[in-house]
Amino acid sequence: MTIAPICPTPIMQHETVQMAHGAGGRLSQALMHRVFMPHLHNSFLDLLDDQAKLDLPSRRIAFTTDTYVVSPIFFPGSNIGELAVNGTVNDLAVGGATPLYLSAGFVLEEGLSLAELEAVVISMAEAARKAGVMIVTGDTKVVGKGQCDKLFINTAGIGIIREGVNLSCRNMKAGDSIILSGTVGDHGMAIMTSREGLSFQSRITSDCAALNGMISTILDEVPFAIHAMRDPTRGGVAATLNELASSSSIGIEIHESTIPVKSDVRGACELLGIDPLHVANEGKLVVAVAAGDAEKVLEVMRRFDPGRDAVIIGSVVDDHPGMVVMRTVYGSQRIIDLPLGEQLPRIC
């Protein structure tokens, strides 16, 4: 439903962001009413106050923030707007919180096409609707040409922590099963293959998705099963497993043959000499669960789109504390280390 008239599309497409759009005057208001409000409006935003006043149903809240600078801003399967909503929703959800409210701060580069900006805002509205959260406050700044790359978005989010849930990556125990919710490396390779300078085409699309629906169902149906939970974004599954191992001071062993990788992603990784375990995901989950609950958790995950390909990839062990070791298909072992430095520029 729209509450404000939208200018005819052809004019919008020819318009670009001007410095004056960020100056707080008439053009700032016009930008708000033409691009942001028609798509994002809700009972909080409609008040146009400098802050949102929220009543929270619980005193235990989770609060997080993340800034999105991905380039290009549109990439196969998603865009920076959807990523900015889902990323923050997921950061709340993996802490056992039910995400409720988001803020959105935009840094716009002078000259950005308003049509592109509006497409991003529409994606944010759609992603927020799907994830069941509201964007309740926001801000826009404009910087000169070359001072940012088209569009940066910061989102912060508040969620309420579910009753009786106390997730921490320090709770893993030897014997736990490690479950991965699906294929690795989709997001990072979608970005990589859509960049200029890499002249091969692929059908790889980002896995960008909100995980809160899947996570809350697991917590409802298999309470207390989950000992630790993370979404493996930058640094990929390798970085997440290393964080889990080092914060619980316990070892993780995974099995090479079980790691799910889409064949396109695998092909691109082979070509570029990149380990898919080091590549970013934006809609995947790694959980450590009591071995006895693993099958039940898998069954719940597979009901959801982002968990369709969920598998057990390994287990928590007493050996090599703080380290992740892979058992290769040949029966040998190798360390899965943190990726060193930048592998792919600006992936989220």
Place this chain on the structure above:
Amino acid sequence: MLRPMKYIDEYRDPELARKLLEEIRKKALHHWTIMEICGGQTHSIIRNGIDQLLPDTLELVHGPGCPVCVTPLESIERALAIAAREEVIFTSFGDMLRVPGNARDLFMVRSAGGDVRIVFSPLDALQIARDNPSKEVVFFAVGFETTAPANAMAVWQAVREGINNFSVLVSQVMVPPAMRAILSSPDNRVQGFLAAGHVCAVMGYEEYEPISREFQVPIVPTGFEPVELLAGILKTVELLEEGRAEVVNCYGRVVSRAGNPIAQETIQKVFEVIDRPWRGIGLIPRSGLGLREAFARFDAETKFKVTNIFAEESSLCMSGSVLQGKLKPDGCPAFAKECTPQHPLGATMVSSEGACAAYYQYHLNTL
């Protein structure tokens, strides 16, 4: 979940690997030391844990075939000096950006405002030159015979199209002279070689036959996947056990005896054989390639007058011994202590093809 991937999975078949390992165990009756020349092979061996699966009688030592590792420090310093210049767009394969010179690396030059770009091919660098006629575009032409044809082709194209804002910083080396240097060393331990598959794809293996005869060592051109490496190791063991100093090709899907004549011709047209210093090893006579006189105007060293820049190695770094197979990475006192991928003392700890980096990254027993 894993769908088979043609030209990859048949060479990673665990069952086939198991059979080859069994065969190697049966055949390897004596103790043998085999060197894989190429850093790509080292990486694959360590990553797949092949060294853990071999019988104790077989020792793999890791060779000098890592382009990043053997590029001398002075070339790195020259690259840094050129990359920092206002008018220059400096292009390089990604690995070179993290190799430290005396005080900084190319990433640091970039963060200080230098225009340093990663490219996947020297022809991409040439495209950048076409697109930026007001800039000087420099490509860091490092590597072995594998990279030489494409690097030569970039210069050749620049000549043909009259692109004058393009030049190359050349640090191009060759495998056979390095093998001779290793075999001639008084404390050499290497008894057989896995020759570098992709180098042989370009050059063929005919040029290894005199080395094999002269030094009485078997040389086996080998691929990079686990099954190929194991097949290469098995063949080398068979030759060693039978006392046959021969060159036997185990990478038939890519390598022929004569190699790729068009690629060789391209190298010939643009480059000539010269003396080259190797990082950690020192000068090896007639071991490298430099631009021929006719292409001198594409030589970045003279164009930017950096030939007077020299540099000295860290005294702690023993990468020279590692590159010659005299020392295993974890035998170096600085390994994983003063020297880590975060703070590398030498290039063998930097490149993904470097033996020290491979040990640090994958080897369970070394940490």
